[in-house]
Amino acid sequence: MITLSNVLFKWHAQQASPTINIASLHIEQGEHVFLHGPSGCGKSTLLSLLAGVTTPNQGTITLLDKAVNQLSNSKRDRFRADHIGYIFQNFNLLPYLSPIENVILGCQFSKLRQKQALNNSPSINLEASRLLTALGLTDALQHQAVSKLSIGQQQRVAAARAFIGSPEIIIADEPTSALDTQNRQAFVKLLFEQAKATHSTLVFVSHDETLQGLFKRSVNLVELQGGTHVAA
Amino acid sequence: MSLLKLAIKSLLNRKASALLTLFTIAISVMLLMSIERVRVDAKSSFSNTISGTDLIVGARTGDIQLLLSSVFRIGHANNGVSWHSYQYITQQRGVKWAIPLSLGDSHKGLAVLGTNKDYFNHYRFGKKQPLRFASGQQFNHLFEVVLGSEVASSLNYKLGDKVVIAHGMGNTSFHNHDDNPFTVVGILEPTGTPVDKTLHIPLAAIDTIHGKSHTHEADHVEDESHEHEHEHEHEHEHDEINLVGNPKQITAFLLGFDSPLYTLQVRRNINQYKPEALLAIMPGVTLRELWEMLSIVEKILLLFSIVVVLISLLGMLTSLLSSLNQRRRELAILRSVGARPWHIFTLISVESILITGLGCLLGIVLFYGLMLLSADYLQSHAGISLNIALLSSYELMLLAAIIAAGFIVGLIPATRAYFYSLADGMSIKI
Numbered sequence: 001m002i003t004l005s006n007v008l009f010k011w012h013a014q015q016a017s018p019t020i021n022i023a024s025l026h027i028e029q030g031e032h033v034f035l036h037g038p039s040g041c042g043k044s045t046l047l048s049l050l051a052g053v054t055t056p057n058q059g060t061i062t063l064l065d066k067a068v069n070q071l072s073n074s075k076r077d078r079f080r081a082d083h084i085g086y087i088f089q090n091f092n093l094l095p096y097l098s099p100i101e102n103v104i105l106g107c108q109f110s111k112l113r114q115k116q117a118l119n120n121s122p123s124i125n126l127e128a129s130r131l132l133t134a135l136g137l138t139d140a141l142q143h144q145a146v147s148k149l150s151i152g153q154q155q156r157v158a159a160a161r162a163f164i165g166s167p168e169i170i171i172a173d174e175p176t177s178a179l180d181t182q183n184r185q186a187f188v189k190l191l192f193e194q195a196k197a198t199h200s201t202l203v204f205v206s207h208d209e210t211l212q213g214l215f216k217r218s219v220n221l222v223e224l225q226g227g228t229h230v231a232a
Numbered sequence: 233m234s235l236l237k238l239a240i241k242s243l244l245n246r247k248a249s250a251l252l253t254l255f256t257i258a259i260s261v262m263l264l265m266s267i268e269r270v271r272v273d274a275k276s277s278f279s280n281t282i283s284g285t286d287l288i289v290g291a292r293t294g295d296i297q298l299l300l301s302s303v304f305r306i307g308h309a310n311n312g313v314s315w316h317s318y319q320y321i322t323q324q325r326g327v328k329w330a331i332p333l334s335l336g337d338s339h340k341g342l343a344v345l346g347t348n349k350d351y352f353n354h355y356r357f358g359k360k361q362p363l364r365f366a367s368g369q370q371f372n373h374l375f376e377v378v379l380g381s382e383v384a385s386s387l388n389y390k391l392g393d394k395v396v397i398a399h400g401m402g403n404t405s406f407h408n409h410d411d412n413p414f415t416v417v418g419i420l421e422p423t424g425t426p427v428d429k430t431l432h433i434p435l436a437a438i439d440t441i442h443g444k445s446h447t448h449e450a451d452h453v454e455d456e457s458h459e460h461e462h463e464h465e466h467e468h469e470h471d472e473i474n475l476v477g478n479p480k481q482i483t484a485f486l487l488g489f490d491s492p493l494y495t496l497q498v499r500r501n502i503n504q505y506k507p508e509a510l511l512a513i514m515p516g517v518t519l520r521e522l523w524e525m526l527s528i529v530e531k532i533l534l535l536f537s538i539v540v541v542l543i544s545l546l547g548m549l550t551s552l553l554s555s556l557n558q559r560r561r562e563l564a565i566l567r568s569v570g571a572r573p574w575h576i577f578t579l580i581s582v583e584s585i586l587i588t589g590l591g592c593l594l595g596i597v598l599f600y601g602l603m604l605l606s607a608d609y610l611q612s613h614a615g616i617s618l619n620i621a622l623l624s625s626y627e628l629m630l631l632a633a634i635i636a637a638g639f640i641v642g643l644i645p646a647t648r649a650y651f652y653s654l655a656d657g658m659s660i661k662i
Contacts, residue, residue: 051568053567073572073573074572074574077567077570077571077572077573078570078572080568080570081569081570081571082570084570086568086569088564088565088568091561092565093565094241094242094562094565094566095245096241096242096244096245097241105565105566105569106569108569108570108571109569109570109571109572109575110570161569
């Protein structure tokens with residue numbers, strides 16, 4: 001569950017109009033939301049706020065009944081480790097780790113997610129492997145050097161990392177922008193499947209409106225901010 | 233997967249630059265350790281060269297020149313001490329023993345020392361250790377020679393071998409008296425001092441190899457010594473006379489007293505001795521002075537090696553800082569999975585400690601390799617006996633200081649990464 005109320009955010013105090021100005025946004029637990037808008041409308045900033053890396057100047061961000069903007073920095077970091085899976089646009093993986101190790105990294109900083117991962121499989125390694133297989137990566141690919149994987153395959157590893165340990169919230173920041181149309185749809189469907197399996201909320205950000213049809217709910221960030229948006 | 237494992241994997245991913253940095257540190261550590269080891273060992277080899285001798289007497293020159301020429305066989309004393317003065321001074325009250333030294337001849341580049349039997353009984357080195365025979369005994373006849381340990385080992389001489397001794401220094405001499413070979417009768421145990429590189433022959437034999445007929449000389453000596461007989465006693469009168477002879481002059485001589493109280497008194501007398509300009513030095517004092525003089529060089533060496541270590545650490549700083557910009561993505565990914573800025577800080581710190589630590593380890597390995605390779609050379613060419621022992625607490629302290637310096641240097645990129653990870657957040661730059 002995600003709730004934003006009266007959230008105001010400026011990168012600099014002198015900024016004329018805020019980068020983020022959201023009166024109200026509510027996303028139910030398990031909901032899959034398509035968040036879109038043109039480049040520079042504040043998507044990345046909103047995601048940083050949701051992930052708890054930055055805090056709003058005003059307003060409240062409530063994740064899973066917790067006002068994360070009121071937590072201390074380290075508590076927010078721990079909250080993110082425990083409850084949020086994050087997928088970047090591209091280059092999601094640490095090049096010096098194998099795909100399996102990259103996935104395991106997802107619960108490296110969270111005891112809670114390690115515990116939850118062990119609910120599904122006898123070991124963290126097996127759980128990582130299970131997720132990768134579910135996302136369509138063969139056994140051979142799971143131990144290959146990350147640099148030898150295609151971008152599509154890399155994004156699946158990133159998705160597995162986001163899902164390991166069943167975090168309640170998955171944030172995907174244009175994860176399909178480097179993929180071709182066919183792969184995009186397949187990737188989004190895989191995300192849906194996994195999110196459904198763990199009953200995770202999925203916030204999917206993209207400027208590619210062709211994907212909109214796949215989601216039950218979509219939010220236009222420009223409209224959400226009252227249509228008065230000024231580029232950051 | 234711990235941060236340590238992450239740091240190792242991340243370093244392995246940047247093998248080339250990490251290894252280069254590591255090697256730079258290793259070489260600088262090797263350099264520093266070697267210089268320190270040689271310095272410490274040189275100092276102890278040095279101050280252990282002679283002990284138990286109260287005064288060294290020679291022709292008037294500088295204190296240090298006299299020490300160098302008489303004990304270290306470095307340089308050449310232009311003047312000597314007349315035999316008459318030697319005899320006069322050694323009769324002074326309190327003189328327990330006297331060792332005449334006559335230098336200037338060589339055998340295959342090694343010094344030949346003409347002396348008496350007191351040399352084997354009273355000469356001391358290190359912590360007042362006497363000379364010991366590895367085999368054989370001291371000379372009892374004119375054409376007998378006692379070898380220092382290195383002379384025997386490097387020239388492969390054994391007891392009973394015949395050795396030809398030339399006049400003058402250096403390998404090539406004009407007068408090779410093949411007709412006067414010396415028989416090896418004794419080989420000394422190693423001392424780590426110039427004694428090891430010395431051939432000891434009876435003082436009387438020096439004149440002989442200089443072309444004087446020894447038979448005539450010996451007769452003459454006998455006449456002369458009878459005149460002194462009533463003044464001082466010799467235990468083995470006849471042998472002693474034959475072996476010491478009656479040279480015109482000697483290079484220098486060593487004195488030992490019944491009590492150290494005589495030292496200053498006799499020293500003053502010698503320095504004011506009218507018939508001849510002489511100089512008496514106390515070896516301990518002059519050794520210290522000499523070391524003080526050399527210690528400037530030694531301090532400069534130390535300074536240079538410390539600078540080399542600092543440069544190598546700056547090299548590490550450069551490579552860590554330049555890689556950091558390319559790693560902002562890596563840091564953002566770590567942040568996205570819940571790593572705190574402190575984790576990022578630790579990660580980079582661990583990397584710098586790893587590089588410095590491994591660099592030190594490799595440096596120690598290289599250091600021991602270098603020591604093993606150069607110990608023989610240093611022993612034979614510089615007279616420094618290297619101590620290939622475990623690391624001393626002082627050396628361990630040096631290593632700890634280097635690792636600490638590496639850690640401190642590593643704080644700079646670590647702090648930078650810390651702030652990058654705060655500022656970048658989830659947005660990946662580059």
